[in-house]
Amino acid sequence: MKKKISALLVMLLVCGIFGGCGATKDADTTTLFPEKKGGITEVAVGDFDKDNYDENELEQYVKDSIKEYEDNDGAGTVKLKNLSVKDGVAKLGMHYSDSTAYSAFVGDTVFTGTVVQAIAAGYDFNTDFVAVTDGAAGDAADSKDVMKNDDYHVIVLSKGVDVTVDGTLQYVSSGVTVKDKNTATVDEIPAGETAEARYIIYK
Structure with a gap:
């Protein structure tokens, strides 16, 4: 199960991630929201098959990934802001304190x-x-x-x-x-x- 969840997380991260600092942001397609103060909010939209994945396990996996990042002195801060599944579509919400944190966690410069x-x-x-x-x-x-x-x-x-x-x-x-x-x-x-x-x- 963990390998399946990891694969789904990677898919969502490649597509983009959903989150916000202050006002909530949302989108129907994968969208980045750069902030003038340097932070990055991102909306990831991906198909979610509940027969193969469990929403609660996915959320815990994301939290564990963030903790591992922090334990390894990850640059800046990474926060899970929202995770929702509706009508077979998952939105994963996260916020990055700056582009360095985003690049280090997601792997895209x-x-x-x-x-x-x-x-x-x-x-x-x-x-x-x-x-x-x-x-x-x-x-x-x-x-x-x-x-x-x-x-x-x-x-x-x-x-x-x-x-x-x-x-x-x-x-x-x-x-x-x-x-x-x-x-x-x-x-x-x-x-x-x-x-x-x-x-x-x-x-």
Whole structure:
């Protein structure tokens, strides 16, 4: 049973995780919610077969995984916020104190912070960008224009997932599709291809 639960947990973590700090967040598809203060909330949506998995055992497995992470001096904090199963769909809720904690626990490299902090961390923004106006992708934008906005925030990632920002989208890089004024979809990386960093800039 534990191997089955572990496999389900991995599936949900790959899809994304659900959680919140303060107001509850929810989504019908896997969605990341980067916070301007650095934390990350994530919604994972996955099929759940009660004939093969037990909801209570899954919850305990997640709690044990968090404890093991903390016991091994995991960076930052990781919290289980919510786990629900309804109509065969599971939502696993967690909150990460920062992108370092998220990357260490989940295994997918993600950066959140200001544009200035991203540059200092070594991100070169050397990719194609488009401006976002009124919730729609617009004209091409020069990366120099993107980088000069010191007060803008950015999330950098290389996994296929929806991202809803705490603000308004300003620019997105290639490989990102704008859905509305604060939500974009990072396209899935085809199997066998290098996962290049995708940038979502917002204010």
